[in-house]
Amino acid sequence: MTGMTEMNPTSTTILWTGASQDLTSLATGGRLQTGSYTVTEDAIRFASGLISTREESIPLWMVMDADLTQHISQRVRGVGDLTLRLDPRYAGRFGQALLILRSIENPSAVRDLILRQANAVRQFWAQRSYERDIELRRAGAVSTNIVVPTVTAAPAAPAAPALEPAPASGDLMAQLVKLGEMKTAGLLTDEEFTAAKAKLLA
Missing domain, CATH: 2.30.29.30 (Pleckstrin-homology domain (PH domain)/Phosphotyrosine-binding domain (PTB))
Known part of the structure; x- marks a missing residue:
């Protein structure tokens, strides 16, 4: 964390x-x-x-x-x-x-x-936190709350982080919950959240 x-x-x-x-x-x-x-x-x-x-x-x-x-x-x-x-x-x-x-x-x-x-600094810490949280989840750890300042509007908008490919149906709800947590933590904008959610549900 x-x-x-x-x-x-x-x-x-x-x-x-x-x-x-x-x-x-x-x-x-x-x-x-x-x-x-x-x-x-x-x-x-x-x-x-x-x-x-x-x-x-x-x-x-x-x-x-x-x-x-x-x-x-x-x-x-x-x-x-x-x-x-x-x-x-x-x-x-x-x-x-x-x-x-x-x-x-x-x-x-x-x-x-x-x-x-x-x-750029906020994007660095957001990506680092996201990658670390994914590693913890893959290792079977309990999901953590990430403390990262909200990314503000600036010259370059951050790209939506890549989701884990093809989640099993049993893991779909966990992925959706995780997306909601990331949006609340400020790691995803409304647009990124909507796009990532649509990709999961496709």
């Missing part, structure tokens, strides 16, 4: 790094920054503060959506604020439901990068 601890970020591969290009940064020639941000393959790491610095990390699978805002002075400087909405079910563990990357350069490209990578 995939747990939250296993899903903690571990990658050190950096996909993007940047800092707040706000008035404080401009006034000091970049010597003082109110925020710095790094996106790795599986996390967003950020530090904020001028006198004392607070460093935190948010797993990418928590990012559900992103909003970009630019006021006039930001648009002139080519920067903007990127607000990331995090999965509220895990806000208590990570202490926040929103993460704002303030006054970052090329914000639309950063938004697309984060959403694309967040979706």
Whole structure:
């Protein structure tokens, strides 16, 4: 069973790094920054503060959506604020439901990068959980409840996972029950659930 601890970020591969290009940064020639941000393959790491610095990390699978805002002075400087909405079910563990990357350069490209990578990470853990659950069932283990965040709409929609071929009539009900559990756990969209169910009943 995939747990939250296993899903903690571990990658050190950096996909993007940047800092707040706000008035404080401009006034000091970049010597003082109110925020710095790094996106790795599986996390967003950020530090904020001028006198004392607070460093935190948010797993990418928590990012559900992103909003970009630019006021006039930001648009002139080519920067903007990127607000990331995090999965509220895990806000208590990570202490926040929103993460704002303030006054970052090329914000639309950063938004697309984060959403694309967040979706890829969620697909990875969903597929891993699905494969592990299938292995447990084949070994005769009791079906487990999978804790995986719901896959959000993003540039690439995940493909429906392959079902075990030609289930025996006695196993049909178990397969249908399993499909329902996967849909409830967020591993299947409504469309994927309907298609998989139709395939079983064909």
